[in-house]
Amino acid sequence: RIKYALSSFANLTFLIPAGFKVGDPPPPKFLIFFDDILASINVACILCHCLPHELKEKIWWFNADMSMQYKETELQKLTSSETWGL
Numbered sequence: 099r100i101k102y103a104l105s106s107f108a109n110l111t112f113l114i115p116a117g118f119k120v121g122d123p124p125p126p127k128f129l130i131f132f133d134d135i136l137a138s139i140n141v142a143c144i145l146c147h148c149l150p151h152e153l154k155e156k157i158w159w160f161n162a163d164m165s166m167q168y169k170e171t172e173l174q175k176l177t178s179s180e181t182w183g184l
Contacts, residue, residue: 158181
């Protein structure tokens, strides 16, 4: 159920449990699709703010403007659980 304005992306914060801290079990992996590059970057930044500083590298984004090598590397990191979300 949508609680917040879609433009705030706050409806996606459920992906990172409230109060998440270093040492907690990782959340389920996720992959979010957007048709807007800036929106995908904004969501990644918002979700990173839900994590402790030491874990902010666990969430990234990629888009059509990035190299295929970068996208393949990030997808591999997601499948190996090095990162948790794209």
